Amino acid sequence: MLKFFAMRVLTTVPVLVLVTFVAFGLVLLIPGDPAVTIAGPDATVQQVAAVRERLGLDRPVVVQYWDWVTGALSGDLGTSLFTSRAVSTSIADGLPVTIALAGTALVISLLIAVPTAILSALRRGTWLDRFATVGSSLGIALPSFWLGLVFVLIFSLGLGWLPATGYVAIEEDPAAWLAHILLPALTLGIAGAAESTRQLRGSIIGVLQQDYIRTARSKGLRSRMVIGKHVMKNASVPLVTVLGLQITGLLGGAVLVEQIFGVPGLGQIAINAVTTRDIPVIQGIVLVAVLVAVVCNLLVDLAYGYLNPKVRPR
Amino acid sequence: MTPSERPSPTAPADPTTTQPTTEPTTTEPKPDLAVAPAAPGASALPAGTVPAEATAAVVHGGGAWADFRRRVGRNRGAMIALGVLALLAVVAAIGPFITPADPNAQNLRGVLLDPFTAGHVLGTDQLGRDILSRLIVGTRVSLLAICLALAVAMVIGVPLGFLTGYIGGRFDAVVMRLTDAAMSFPPLLLAIALVAVLGPSLRNAMFAVGILMAPRFLRLVRGVVLGLKEETFVEASRSIGTPTGMIILRHILPNTLSPLTVAVAVTAGYAMLSEAGLSFLGLGVQPPDASWGSMIREGFLYYGRSPWLGIFPGVLIALTVFTFVTLGDGLRDALGREERTES
Numbered sequence: 001m002l003k004f005f006a007m008r009v010l011t012t013v014p015v016l017v018l019v020t021f022v023a024f025g026l027v028l029l030i031p032g033d034p035a036v037t038i039a040g041p042d043a044t045v046q047q048v049a050a051v052r053e054r055l056g057l058d059r060p061v062v063v064q065y066w067d068w069v070t071g072a073l074s075g076d077l078g079t080s081l082f083t084s085r086a087v088s089t090s091i092a093d094g095l096p097v098t099i100a101l102a103g104t105a106l107v108i109s110l111l112i113a114v115p116t117a118i119l120s121a122l123r124r125g126t127w128l129d130r131f132a133t134v135g136s137s138l139g140i141a142l143p144s145f146w147l148g149l150v151f152v153l154i155f156s157l158g159l160g161w162l163p164a165t166g167y168v169a170i171e172e173d174p175a176a177w178l179a180h181i182l183l184p185a186l187t188l189g190i191a192g193a194a195e196s197t198r199q200l201r202g203s204i205i206g207v208l209q210q211d212y213i214r215t216a217r218s219k220g221l222r223s224r225m226v227i228g229k230h231v232m233k234n235a236s237v238p239l240v241t242v243l244g245l246q247i248t249g250l251l252g253g254a255v256l257v258e259q260i261f262g263v264p265g266l267g268q269i270a271i272n273a274v275t276t277r278d279i280p281v282i283q284g285i286v287l288v289a290v291l292v293a294v295v296c297n298l299l300v301d302l303a304y305g306y307l308n309p310k311v312r313p314r
Numbered sequence: 315m316t317p318s319e320r321p322s323p324t325a326p327a328d329p330t331t332t333q334p335t336t337e338p339t340t341t342e343p344k345p346d347l348a349v350a351p352a353a354p355g356a357s358a359l360p361a362g363t364v365p366a367e368a369t370a371a372v373v374h375g376g377g378a379w380a381d382f383r384r385r386v387g388r389n390r391g392a393m394i395a396l397g398v399l400a401l402l403a404v405v406a407a408i409g410p411f412i413t414p415a416d417p418n419a420q421n422l423r424g425v426l427l428d429p430f431t432a433g434h435v436l437g438t439d440q441l442g443r444d445i446l447s448r449l450i451v452g453t454r455v456s457l458l459a460i461c462l463a464l465a466v467a468m469v470i471g472v473p474l475g476f477l478t479g480y481i482g483g484r485f486d487a488v489v490m491r492l493t494d495a496a497m498s499f500p501p502l503l504l505a506i507a508l509v510a511v512l513g514p515s516l517r518n519a520m521f522a523v524g525i526l527m528a529p530r531f532l533r534l535v536r537g538v539v540l541g542l543k544e545e546t547f548v549e550a551s552r553s554i555g556t557p558t559g560m561i562i563l564r565h566i567l568p569n570t571l572s573p574l575t576v577a578v579a580v581t582a583g584y585a586m587l588s589e590a591g592l593s594f595l596g597l598g599v600q601p602p603d604a605s606w607g608s609m610i611r612e613g614f615l616y617y618g619r620s621p622w623l624g625i626f627p628g629v630l631i632a633l634t635v636f637t638f639v640t641l642g643d644g645l646r647d648a649l650g651r652e653e654r655t656e657s
Contacts, residue, residue, distance in 0.1 A: 011494075018495035022504075029511045137643070141583065141635035143590050146610050146628030153621050252500030256591050260614065270503065271595060274510035286499070286507050294498050 004305045012298055019294070020072070023287040024065050027055070027279055038081065038277050051081065055279070068283075077284035082276050087284040090269050095288060097167060098265035101188065101258070102250040104181055108189035109196055109246065114239075116193075117200035122227065124205065132197065139194025144253055148187040148260040155183060165262035184261040188253050195249070196242045203238035207231050237307050244300035248293045382572035385648035392644025398637045406454040413447035418602050426620040439609075439623055440616055448604045449626060455605040456589060456634075459520045459598070463585040464578060466524025468531055472574070475535025476562060480543065486536075493529040501526045502591055509597040516589075516605070519598040523588045527581050534577050538570045576645045583638035590631050606631050 030037050035052035043051075051057075056064050071077065077087035120132035156164035162183050168176040207213065208231060216226045255267030262268075266285055273281035386392050405412075421442030429437040429445075436445040478489040501523075508522035542548055548565050556564075590607030592598040594614070599605040606627035613624020 011491075014491045015495045015498060018492065019498065022495070022499070026507055026511050029508070031512065137636055137639045138632065140639055141587075141632045143587055143594075143607070143610070143628060143631050143635075145591060145594050145614075146624065146631065149610070149614055149617055149621075149624050149628070153617060157617075248498065248500045252502035255500075255502055255506060256594065259595065267503075270506060274506055274595075274597065277510060279511070282507050282510050286503060289500050289503050290498055293500055297498065 005302060008298065008301055008305065012294055015294060016291075019290045020069050020287065021065075023283050023290070024068050026283055026286070027057075027064075028061065030279075034279075038279060054079075054081070072284075072287060077287070078280035080273075080281050081278050087280050090281060091266065091284055091288050094264060094266040094269045094285075095292075097169075097263060098251070098254050098258070098267065099292070100170065100177075101181060101184055101263060101265060102247070102254050104185035105188035105192060105250055105254075106243075106246060108185055109192035112189070112193035113196035113200060117197045117204060118232075120197070121201045121204035121208065132201070136194040136197040136201075139190050139197075142190070144187055144191055145256045145260050147190060148184070148257055151183050151187055152260070167261075167263045167265075180261075180263075184257045184263055187260070188250060188257045191253065192246045192250060196239075196246065199242045199245075200235065200239060204231060204235040207234045210234075237304065240300055240304045240307060244297045244304075247296040247300070251289050251293055379568050379571045382575070382648055386645055389644040389648055391640050392648070395637045395641035395644060398633075399641070402453060402457060402634065402637075405450060406457045409450045409454050413444070413450050415444035415447045417443060417447040417451040417604070419443060426616060426623070428620070429622055436626055437620070437622055439612055440620075445609075445623065445626060448609060449606070449630060452604045452606050452609060452627070453630075455516065455599055455603060456586065456607070456631075459516055459589040459605060460582050460585045462517070462520040463523040463527065463589070464582060466521055467527035467581065467585075468578075470525065470528035471531025472535050474528075475532040476539055476566070478532070479536035479539030480558070480562065480566075482540075489532070493532055496526070496529045499526070502588065505588060505592060506595065506597060509592065514597045514600065516593070516599045516603075519592040520585075520589060523585055523592070526588075527585065530581060531574070531577060534573055535570055538573055539566055542566050542569055572645075572649055576642055576649055579638055579642035579645055583635040583642070586631060586635050586638070 027034055033048075035048050035055065035057050036043070038055070039048045039051045056067060068078070075088055077091070079086055080090065083090075116132050116136075120129040123129050152164045155162045162179055164183075167180050170177040213226060213230055216230050217223075254265060255270060257263070258265045258267035259271060266289060269281065270285045272278075273285070421438070423442065426438065426440055431437060436449070439445055439448070474489060478486045505519065505522040505526060508525070509519050512518040512522075542565070548561060551561055551565060589598055589605065590610065593605050593607030594611045596608075596611060599608045601608070609627035610624045610631075613621070613627070616623055
């Protein structure tokens with residue numbers, strides 16, 4: 001058990017190193033002279049030189065990378081080229097918002113997916129199952145930003161139940177927080193719910209076909225007993241995998257949803273940085289988002305190893 | 315979705331009576347297939363199956379790919395989905411010739427008209443351009459974007475998957491760590507970052523999406539190759555001295571085709587959603603060109619006044635992705651049965 005944990009934690013190290021390469025390497029991908037591109041077409045020679053010096057572009061790439069990584073390790077991700085704010089401060093503002101949004105979306109998607117998948121797998125082939133299957137395919141197919149638009153039209157502009165844009169921190173006013181986050185989280189959660197429903201339904205059906213379920217049934221166990229004790233216990237292991245898959249998807253999807261609902265999370269900051277080519281901010285956000293995703297997936301995998309002895313090495 | 319819930323006609327019950335006339339389910343999608351050059355495998359099936367050939371395939375002479383094509387031909391959902399895609403492909407091909415109006419002609423006297431106004435069936439946008447015409451022209455942009463992303467993903471993923479699966483060892487370990495890292499990026503975020511440094515354009519956006527999807531293909535092909543490497547027929551071929559290139563070409567490549575087809579269908583749906591998302595953020599298609607995603611962006615800016623502007627392209631995206639998902643499910647069903655009978 002301990003060996004599995006140690007192994008799994010160790011395998012994330014090369015992944016993290018590679019991630020820093022990619023996040024740092026974004027600067028190198030800029031076509032032409034990065035300093036000229038970042039400074040913009042109207043920049044003077046002095047301005048270009050200033051950008052070059054601020055980004056340290058005049059030093060060897062290896063030195064630049066080393067400085068950036070050691071800085072990142074101590075929490076310094078550089079300063080924004082446009083607002084002159086520390087990148088880490090902007091991220092510290094946006095990250096809790098995005099995590100709250102993604103977390104709520106995850107809860108919503110599970111609240112939809114788990115009961116739907118169980119019912120549809122147990123009543124396989126009925127109208128309910130068909131409805132759930134088509135519904136989940138549709139849920140995947142609907143673009144989240146479009147769904148958000150429709151929700152705003154119906155619930156905010158039409159019925160006036162919920163605010164269309166904005167965000168209130170949970171510690172300021174929990175009720176207002178809920179009102180503001182409900183539509184964005186629902187928008188983000190539906191695609192996740194669709195995906196999870198499909199995966200879970202499949203895994204429950206898989207478990208139902210196992211020999212031990214037939215044995216349990218044939219020895220006269222009551223159906224509720226079989227479902228509750230044998231099927232659900234075994235089908236819950238894939239649920240953990242689904243969770244891991246969802247986290248990266250939700251973090252990425254949040255960018256779009258934040259844009260529609262005006263939620264001031266990482267996605268908003270990222271989009272603003274993209275339109276101004278604020279490279280340090282983009283690098284910082286990519287790094288932090290991937291870090292969150294990697295840590296979440298590590299936790300998921302550890303939980304998976306704990307639940308399922310089969311994946312642990314001897 | 316599941317094969318077992320459908321009644322008998324689709325089940326490969328009687329291999330000797332494979333004449334097309336005995337299969338009522340395949341009669342309906344056939345007209346679609348006539349215009350679907352993109353699906354040569356499927357169309358070759360119900361129409362021109364020579365009885366001897368079909369029996370041979372059932373006895374297992376036609377190979378995995380032929381079996382797969384035969385089963386797809388019997389899957390009603392997959393065939394309807396192929397028909398819809400063929401229709402979209404036709405619209406994309408002849409789009410500019412069938413638009414009721416010039417998609418870029420502005421008319422500032424008739425902006426944001428409601429649907430069903432005279433001359434504009436779906437209304438006009440903020441510059442008075444005909445929405446139906448823009449949707450038709452956007453079909454080509456959206457479908458080309460998918461093809462571009464898929465091409466990039468497969469050019470990177472498929473050969474690397476073959477290599478890493480076949481060579482194995484340290485090379486495999488390194489490549490796998492690389493894909494681990496690539497897959498831990500929130501996909502949309504990395505695409506946004508890439509487009510930010512490369513500059514916004516549809517080509518850059520789809521290039522980024524393609525790179526993000528490459529690991530899926532890589533892992534898939536690697537998995538199939540790893541499984542096949544140990545198969546008796548591959549080992550037998552190797553033991554009689556067949557060169558490696560020949561083994562890959564003759565034995566391994568044909569067996570990866572059917573799982574790859576499934577992956578292409580599923581990935582195409584995701585590629586379309588990614589393109590729409592990036593174009594919605596203004597990082598994909600640049601004006602005055604339109605893709606369905608960029609049209610939602612325009613609709614978003616005017617949703618208080620003219621909600622239809624954004625709703626129509628969204629419906630089209632949803633329908634297309636739904637078609638891809640259905641196709642993927644149908645293809646996977648065909649695949650699943652094949653694996654079941656072989657094991």
